[in-house]
Amino acid sequence: MEKNRHVLKEIIKVLLLCARQNVAIRGHTEERSNFIVILKLKSENDPILREHLSAGKDRATYLSPQIQNELIDLCARQIRDTLVTACNSAGCFGFIADEAKDCSTSEQISLCVRFYDRSTGEVKEYFLGFVEADSTTGEALAETFLNTLEEYGINVNNIRGQGYDGAANMAGKHRGVQARIRQRIPYANYTHCRAHSLNLAIVHACKEPLIRNLMDTVQTIAFAFDYSAKRLLQFKESLELDRDVKDAMDRKTKIKTLCETRWFSRVDSLTTFLKCYDVIVAALEELSEDGDSKARSHVCSILQFDFIVALVTAEHVLAPTNPLSALLQAKEQDLLEAVKECQAVISILQAERADDTVWEAIFSKCEEVGTTHNIAASVPRVVGRQQHRYDIPASDNQEFKREIQRWKARWADVVDKPATLADSLRAIRTPELYPNVYHILEILLSMPVSSASAERSFSIMRRLKTYLRSTMTGDRLSSLAVLHSYRETDIDLDKIIEKFAAKKPRRLVLQ
Structure with missing residues (x-):
């Protein structure tokens, strides 16, 4: 034996x-x-x-x-059982899910949970595994979600928050997943992924014609250098001749292409393009002289003052969204802090919009970039009628109340009050004294801020199930994903x- x-x-x-x-x-x-x-x-x-x-x-x-x-399944279950036990002991949790196709065109759903761990005083977000979806209707997905969670041993009646993207089958008011789950668990409040909401806001803002044309031009030129060895070599040679730009590029030797889905990450691409604007122009001119007809059209499109204005302005305006996006995707982030940070970015942009000195600084930078290439500042032609502009003016209640009064009195004379929901929970040494306040804070913390944890798991899925391993079954994929995610366990x-x-x-x- x-x-x-x-x-x-x-x-x-x-x-x-x-x-x-x-x-x-x-x-x-x-x-x-x-x-x-x-x-x-x-x-x-x-x-x-x-x-x-x-x-x-x-x-x-x-x-x-x-x-x-x-x-493999037994090993993955051992890890999952530990996570499920911690989730059930929390009393309430938030549920996060997202869907994506794998390399065999099967629809894989990532299941994650979020809860406040009383033993460590921290917010936890855990990936539980993948499950294949036979249908992507709201009814079928809701049934799959709840059945799978129950299979794992989770008490689904403790769901107090749901976090998905804004797709109709997930967020639909009447027949979406969130609505179907709320029919069974009324207190499972739905939160649209805040990172996704930020992304949609940027997409909407970038529909302004000048910015839209800017994005298309930057992407076309980035692809032109990225997919041609000759052009990339010319870019590197031009970069070597400009020591200031090379130092500013911080050892980068390529233009960064724009992400097709995460628009808030495009600020990095625009910043890189702006830093090496002179090098790009020099490289394209050299290629043009060598008979590259596309290089000639590219250099003509960026040697325009309206392009420079759009590039400098877009890079400046989008800059605050990158740290905000990183903050929204943090596992320990809570909804209240997320709202505060979003309001801070909105306040910055509103203040800058009304500050003439900011616009003067942006315009001066545009003139500085243009002067190097003999591009005079000019106002583009506008039509007489603009109809589609984006910037046109325009338990017992009495007991609960007494508990709230005690809670307020508890912090009335305290100078260093808790800054976050998690800090507030950790400050309650004896939850029995403030049971309702404690439970409310737990529910708020368990409500998902974003579906980033589910989206991160798809990176694991794509590393595991490649075209060389495309026949892998769903159960094996899910178990391997759990073992790979918690490889230190x-x-x-x-x-x-x-x-x-x-x-x-x-x-x-x-x-």
Whole structure:
């Protein structure tokens, strides 16, 4: 029995190594797979394992893909059970979900939970796994979400917040996922992902014709340099000749392309383009002289004063959105702090819009950039009638009340009051004194600010399920994703073996 358990432990260790490091377990042939090769390497210094592998078909080797899936699933469940226990002990939690297609065109749904951990005094957001969706209607997705959470062992009646993007099937008022879930759990309030809302606001603002044309031009030129070795080499040579720009680029040697989905990240691309504007012009002119017809059209499009004005202004206006976006995607962020930070950015932009000195500084910078290339400041032609402008003027109530009064009196003479919801909860040393206040703060903290945790899990999915591993099943993908996400988490191998042995009769004696 001890020998059998030792062999199975070594098999599990290899599977965990591959899963945690995102190494493909199987290969085109089993004999040459990473799993078998690593086991054989370990067996060189392990006579018990070597004897087991050399036995071949005479005995159960426990190396088959079916056994691999069982062991991987048991390891992932051990981690997930720990997360579920912590979530259930919190009393209330927020639910976050998002969907994306994998490389085999299957619709994968990422399931995450958010709650306040009383033991550590911190807000936690945990990825629980993927589940394949047979249908993407609001009714089908809501049913899938709740059934899967119950399968994991989560008490779904404790949901107090839902966080999704603004897609109709998720956010629909009557037939969306959030509405369907609220029919069963009325207190599960829906929050539109704040990072997604910020992204939509920037998309809407960038529909202004000058900014829209700017984005198209910057993207076209970035692609022109990115996908041509000759043009990229010319850019690097021009960059070497301008030491000031090279230092400002901070060792970057390429123009950053615009992200098609995350518009708030475009400020980095615009900043890079503005820093190396002179180098880009020089490189395009050199390419034009060498007979590159596209380079000639590109250089003509950026040697315009209206392009420079749009570039400088857009880069300046979008600059505050990048730190705001990073803040909104933080796991420990709460809704109240998110609103405060959003209001701060709005206040900055409103104040700058009414400040003539800001516009004078922007215009001076535009003139400075234009003067280097003999571009005179000019006002573009406007039509007589502009109809689509974006900037046209334009329990017992009495007991609860007494508890609130005590809560206010508690902080009346305190100078250093808690700055965040989490700080307020940590300050309540005895929750029994303020049970309602404590529970309200817990609910507020559990309500999702963004669906960033779910979106991050899709990065894991794309690393795991590549075109070389496109036949991977949904269950195996979900388990591998959990093991890869929590690769620092220890696995109790003895418990895994006990569950494996108890699952059904085994040929080898394990307990």
